[in-house]
Amino acid sequence: MDELEFMRGRVYGSDHDDPGPRHGRHYAELVGGPLDGLLLDITDHSEGELRDGAALPTEIGRHGPGGRAVYVPRTAGGRRYDWRGDIP
Numbered sequence: 362m363d364e365l366e367f368m369r370g371r372v373y374g375s376d377h378d379d380p381g382p383r384h385g386r387h388y389a390e391l392v393g394g395p396l397d398g399l400l401l402d403i404t405d406h407s408e409g410e411l412r413d414g415a416a417l418p419t420e421i422g423r424h425g426p427g428g429r430a431v432y433v434p435r436t437a438g439g440r441r442y443d444w445r446g447d448i449p
Contacts, residue, residue, distance in 0.1 A: 373399045373417060394430050394444030395422040401432070401442060414442055423447035 371380040372388065373396060382388055388400040396419060403411060414433030422428045424447055432442035 371399055373401050389434070389440050389442045391417075391432050392435070392441050392443050394432070395419050395447070396430050396432070397444070412437065414445075416448060424449045 370382075372382055373391065375381075382400055382402075386402050386404045389403050391397060391399045391401055396417060401415065401417070411434065414431065416429040416431045419428060419430050420426045422430045427449065429448050431445045431448060433445055435441040435443050
């Protein structure tokens with residue numbers, strides 16, 4: 362199994378021993394970039410956060426440790442967040 366296959370269906374920031382989605386939570390799929398295929402739990406996000414997207418800490422982006430990958434909703438209220446780039 363390669364790294365991409367391993368990461369699909371996993372929730373960003375989840376415990377490695379229990380990486381899957383949980384019943385009763387709402388998720389968006391991260392599309393493209395270093396976190397491609399991961400799910401982002403958006404259950405408790407405000408309307409502004411849902412509209413603006415997220416800058417997610419990751420060590421596997423362009424800036425390495427301390428960097429963030431920026432994802433924004435493809436459409437308003439959508440369940441797919443597209444990668445827009447990496448920031449320090």
